[in-house]
């Protein structure tokens with residue numbers, strides 16, 4: 001039996017605690033798979049006296065990162081502390097000290113992933129990050145290994161558990177947004193700063209990582225158009241339900257030849273779409289390949305043990321490579337130059353809710369703007385706004401270019417009869433026919 005593999009953890013919070021539990025509780029399976037025991041050598045935390053959700057001997061705890069990244073007895077560094085700039089320095093040091101790294105940190109990998117993977121390869125080290133996208137779902141290995149032979153053209157995902165949990169409770173139970181956000185934080189789903197969840201940035205980071213791997217193109221965070229869920233109202237959810245749609249925060253990546261678009265936005269999904277039934281903190285990624293067709297990966301996207309499962313599975317991957325002597329050889333550099341679609345190359349349907357002065361001909365003025373650009377409606381609802389002289393108009397358009405739609409929106413805002421544009425979201429699929 002070769003010597004045991006020693007692991008050093010940076011962080012012992014929601015995910016780190018799960019990692020320690022899995023290593024301890026699944027020791028027999030881990031040893032059988034990799035041919036030696038796995039031991040947690042050192043764990044770095046911020047507050048040494050904090051009460052932990054896991055048993056760990058005090059001599060293993062430290063507040064000094066050097067005790068892991070410079071520890072000659074540590075073979076693999078597991079980074080589950082979060083943060084970006086200082087964490088990047090820690091991981092660079094670990095890699096240059098010939099230590100393999102497993103991370104769950106999508107904030108870091110979305111911005112510095114390309115640099116870190118290059119340094120890992122230069123030092124013959126593995127850098128694995130399965131847990132950084134969709135928590136416990138093995139989506140990155142699914143793309144890199146399972147679908148390696150295919151040309152991926154479309155990926156649509158619910159990749160943030162916090163916002164899916166919020167939208168599920170608001171839609172199904174009529175819960176208040178603030179109340180459900182607080183519950184998601186208490187359950188450990190949300191980031192330390194939950195604005196990255198609800199503002200869409202967490203999902204955007206994951207889509208940048210997914211699109212880079214899936215399209216073999218270096219997609220930066222700045223390439224992702226982002227709109228969060230903070231403006232989604234009870235009325236939007238009700239109208240969507242009435243029209244046969246479910247509102248989800250959808251990460252969307254589409255490749256049309258060499259042109260790609262990547263976005264995160266609240267989206268009306270037809271109730272018949274497989275993603276529409278993905279509820280609570282669950283994630284799912286729908287992947288379309290030219291040869292394989294439609295596939296979907298589903299599971300818990302957040303939470304201690306589900307995320308830790310992905311982290312420890314990456315650790316197993318490192319250890320298997322150690323036995324084969326092939327560490328540092330799995331990173332695939334992007335094959336294609338990045339070419340982002342222009343606004344007139346992006347097409348989708350739209351949900352639009354506006355308030356107009358309830359005057360004769362108001363609706364006709366509105367439809368003229370759309371028909372002048374050849375845009376017709378799939379659904380139309382018009383209702384008076386109680387207690388006012390306004391009417392509420394809700395439409396679902398047929399497919400139109402983003403360029404035309406944005407110009408129509410601007411013209412609508414300039415129309416005297418339009419009081420205001422209340423909401424506008426992307427629509428995927430056909431609702432109630």
Ligand SMILES: NC(=O)C1=CN([C@@H]2O[C@H](COP(=O)(O)OP(=O)(O)OC[C@H]3O[C@@H](n4cnc5c(N)ncnc54)[C@H](OP(=O)(O)O)[C@@H]3O)[C@@H](O)[C@H]2O)C=CC1
Pocket residue numbers: 010011012013014015016044045046047048050063079080081082083104105106107131132135188189190191192301302303304307
């Ligand atoms: N929670 C989830 O469901 C998921 C989280 N992730 C990612 O996993 C990572 C960890 O998330 P999570 O476990 O929820 O975060 P937590 O906030 O629960 O835990 C963070 C841990 O890191 C420690 N830590 C933070 N900063 C420092 C520092 N400067 N020096 C030393 N220790 C530090 C904290 O110490 P102390 O305990 O003493 O405060 C804590 O133990 C993040 O990158 C997150 O985005 C990915 C997928 C899912």
Ligand SMILES: N[C@@H](CC=O)C(=O)O
Pocket residue numbers: 132134135159160161162163189190191197202301302303
């Ligand atoms: N805050 C994130 C945690 C996992 O990445 C989420 O809600 O998905």
Ligand code: NA
Pocket residue numbers: 130131132133134135136137138139140310
């Ligand atoms: Na994953």
